[in-house]
Amino acid sequence: MAYRWTNDLTDRDVTDEAIYLNRRQLLSGAAAGVGLAGVAGVAHAADLEPTSWEDVTSYNNYYEFGTGKDDPAKHAHRLTTEPWSVQIDGLVDRPGAYAFEDIMSKMTIEERLYRFRCVEAWSMVIPWNGFELADLLDMAGVQSGAKYVAFETVLRPDEMPGVARPVLDWPYVEGLRLDEAMHPLTIMATGIYGRDIPNQNGAPLRLVVPWKYGFKSIKSIVRITLTDSEPPTSWNKANAREYGFFSNVNPEVDHPRWSQASERVIGTGLFARRQDTLMFNGYADEVASLYADMDLTKNF
């Protein structure tokens, strides 16, 4: 498998789960802990148990390939991810089509072990590789009038069997407030377990916003637009009463059809373990201040 990212980790350092886990144990040692303490997300890493590669890559939501959890793993191999470019436009100084390789050559790839909580009340812990979205936005030069960031997934009916049905209004679109987009926890993921991110997980690059429900983490991004007004988002368009623009993980605000107080932990067997859902998915210390003046039951 080709490694798309260039940093100090080579394919001999991180080739598979076992090696990844050993390496992580080293990283959680006291000396390494000091050096990593400044990196957002890593501070929490030591007490999180990563979901297996098998579960992360076979239990997916990617409706462009079908609505079954196993549809993306079955069909997403049809998606062509090379060549790939991301159109960055709107309120930026340097709009244009940014080639994936050019982006990667300028970005610093890090490991981020994040909790991942779907609005359907299941969760995983995923060791992403990626870069901070803020660095990409800085590359394009965000203008002072920008207040939001809009994202769009590639739309290829020939390669995506799921888009033949109007389950959502294709292409899949998402959005963040600019301060959310610039937050150091917000990343563009290009890998999992040190390997290129599989198509079913959103190759070649997808958003990851760990304190929000999973549907905010839009896959296979081809366009990023800086705007001055709140952009439309796919699930909000489909059902505004059930899916808000913010969609911050919140155990105290239930989905109209189910409780959000707890979650099923994927990969814990037939009688899957449940655990309490954490405010902002466990990232309250980092992000609660972004919403200090908001009523979270109204701005859900």
Ligand SMILES: Nc1nc2c(c(=O)[nH]1)N[C@H]1C(S)=C(S)[C@@H](COP(=O)(O)O)O[C@H]1N2
């Ligand atoms: N383009 C696109 N992005 C998407 C989705 C989708 O259907 N299409 N599903 C979302 C949902 S509901 C979740 S929970 C996550 C799932 O990511 P994963 O399959 O990598 O775990 O992707 C999100 N991003």
Ligand SMILES: [Mo]
């Ligand atoms: Mo989801």
